[in-house]
Amino acid sequence: MAKMKKDNIALHTLDEKWEDMTPGCTITGNGTSKLFRTGDWRVAKPVFIADKCKQCLLCAPVCPDSSIPVKNGKRLDFDYEHCKGCGICAVNCPFGAIEMKEGE
Amino acid sequence: MAKKDRLSGNEAVAVAMRQVNPDVMPAFPITPSTELPQYFSSYVANGQVDTEFIPVESEHSAMGACIGSEAAGARTITATSSAGFAFMWELLYVAASNRLPIVLALVNRALSGPININCDHSDGMGARDSGWIQLYAEDNQEAYDNYIQAFRIGEHEDVQLPVMVCQDGFITSHGVQNIELLEDKEVKKFVGQYKPERALLNPGTSFAVGPYSVSDHYFEAKRAQAEALKHSKKVIKDVAVEYKKLSGRGFTWFEEYKMKDAEYCMIIMGSAAGTGKDAVDALREKGVKAGLIKIRMFRPFPGKEIANAVSKCKVIACMDRTESYNLQSGPIGADVKTALYNEGAKVKVLNYVYGLGGRDVTVKSLSSVFKDMEKVQKNNKLGNPYRYLSVRG
Numbered sequence: 001m002a003k004m005k006k007d008n009i010a011l012h013t014l015d016e017k018w019e020d021m022t023p024g025c026t027i028t029g030n031g032t033s034k035l036f037r038t039g040d041w042r043v044a045k046p047v048f049i050a051d052k053c054k055q056c057l058l059c060a061p062v063c064p065d066s067s068i069p070v071k072n073g074k075r076l077d078f079d080y081e082h083c084k085g086c087g088i089c090a091v092n093c094p095f096g097a098i099e100m101k102e103g104e
Numbered sequence: 105m106a107k108k109d110r111l112s113g114n115e116a117v118a119v120a121m122r123q124v125n126p127d128v129m130p131a132f133p134i135t136p137s138t139e140l141p142q143y144f145s146s147y148v149a150n151g152q153v154d155t156e157f158i159p160v161e162s163e164h165s166a167m168g169a170c171i172g173s174e175a176a177g178a179r180t181i182t183a184t185s186s187a188g189f190a191f192m193w194e195l196l197y198v199a200a201s202n203r204l205p206i207v208l209a210l211v212n213r214a215l216s217g218p219i220n221i222n223c224d225h226s227d228g229m230g231a232r233d234s235g236w237i238q239l240y241a242e243d244n245q246e247a248y249d250n251y252i253q254a255f256r257i258g259e260h261e262d263v264q265l266p267v268m269v270c271q272d273g274f275i276t277s278h279g280v281q282n283i284e285l286l287e288d289k290e291v292k293k294f295v296g297q298y299k300p301e302r303a304l305l306n307p308g309t310s311f312a313v314g315p316y317s318v319s320d321h322y323f324e325a326k327r328a329q330a331e332a333l334k335h336s337k338k339v340i341k342d343v344a345v346e347y348k349k350l351s352g353r354g355f356t357w358f359e360e361y362k363m364k365d366a367e368y369c370m371i372i373m374g375s376a377a378g379t380g381k382d383a384v385d386a387l388r389e390k391g392v393k394a395g396l397i398k399i400r401m402f403r404p405f406p407g408k409e410i411a412n413a414v415s416k417c418k419v420i421a422c423m424d425r426t427e428s429y430n431l432q433s434g435p436i437g438a439d440v441k442t443a444l445y446n447e448g449a450k451v452k453v454l455n456y457v458y459g460l461g462g463r464d465v466t467v468k469s470l471s472s473v474f475k476d477m478e479k480v481q482k483n484n485k486l487g488n489p490y491r492y493l494s495v496r497g
Contacts, residue, residue: 011456014320015326016321016324016327018324018328019328021321021324021328023238023264023327023328023332024201024202024203024204024264024313024314024329025314025315025317025321025325026202026302026311026312026313026315027311027312027315028309028310028311029310030310032312052393082205092237
């Protein structure tokens with residue numbers, strides 16, 4: 001078989017030919033789920049209201065998609081490329097600092 | 105130096121399993137393949153192999169464990185029959201599409217119902233579209249020989265596909281025959297060490313098996329899988345040639361028996377091929393130009409080559425030990441007719457369903473098929489192209 005031209009899924013594109021598929025679609029490399037933009041799935045968008053946030057950080061660990069970045073002990077705005085809009089963070093926020101907006 | 109021994113088909117394949125000494129065997133017993141995990145677990149208990157034997161709770165789990173183990177990089181085997189094989193169904197496709205060269209010993213038995221434990225090919229034929237390579241044996245010797253070759257075929261870097269090594273339930277699996285065994289060290293040298301290029305148990309490298317693929321890549325993955333099966337044809341041939349050098353036995357994709365000047369040819373698979381050869385011999389003595397093709401490699405199907413081999417025949421009969429319920433052909437009949445059409449060959453084709461649920465196949469019954477072929481030629485009329493052999497009515 002022709003050796004796989006593109007062993008790393010990161011290099012795969014939507015116009016990939018069958019000759020370039022890895023055997024069984026196996027994936028090599030780390031952290032490749034970052035390349036899968038699950039944000040496309042979202043039907044409701046969490047909006048971060050910084051004024052109400054006390055930086056208690058209850059939201060970040062409950063996010064199933066690691067879409068609430070935390071830097072120097074403080075949460076930042078959402079990673080909308082990966083947030084699926086599940087709303088778990090909004091339910092867990094004690095201060096009303098996350099609002100879900102339908103259709104955004 | 106080869107050794108002669110008197111073994112049943114199950115015993116012969118169990119010896120081959122011991123000689124190969126695979127890494128893992130997950131299995132669940134079912135008639136008539138029960139003896140395979142039974143014999144093998146005694147080899148494990150006696151320390152004759154260092155295989156991890158996993159007594160799973162079902163065949164679904166057996167194939168699941170095979171997939172995990174093979175993906176981890178371990179040479180993995182299992183064995184089953186009939187309903188147990190059917191219970192693996194979903195996972196057979198996963199094994200093939202994940203390109204895992206598991207070797208499965210299939211002891212062919214009818215599918216229920218009515219519930220029946222005897223031989224036919226309905227189990228193996230049900231999985232003919234699963235992407236596995238399928239090799240069928242006429243007798244105990246071929247079951248042993250095919251089993252040893254299966255590892256080299258499936259694990260070849262151009263193939264990376266699972267292989268099913270099939271033998272007929274009871275007729276082959278429990279019938280005792282004098283066969284020749286290779287020395288243990290010859291088998292070990294022939295199959296070699298399993299060293300997959302990529303595997304899950306490989307510290308320091310990141311690797312994932314069996315990802316989700318939506319419509320943008322699934323079709324390309326299936327096309328690539330078909331290419332691997334295409335490559336397997338050459339590999340099956342090369343391995344057979346190498347095995348023949350070692351053992352003095354074997355053929356590549358199918359065996360041609362008295363086909364040189366044959367006007368009437370029977371295409372058949374499994375233990376009934378031996379009975380068919382007896383029928384051919386008897387007819388030859390009477391001056392009938394009869395011949396037989398015995399299929400060893402059913403998947404991939406050697407369609408073009410079979411079409412060429414029968415192109416000069418007047419009438420051929422395709423023998424299917426299963427019912428496809430399409431009311432026009434069995435699996436062998438359908439594949440042969442497709443090949444003939446593709447090659448533009450003009451040969452009259454009869455297709456028979458025979459031997460279901462262990463129905464006896466005799467020289468007499470198979471001779472009647474040749475009589476039917478002669479009749480078709482004499483009257484220049486095909487009549488019913490899809491017939492049932494030895495069914496009362």
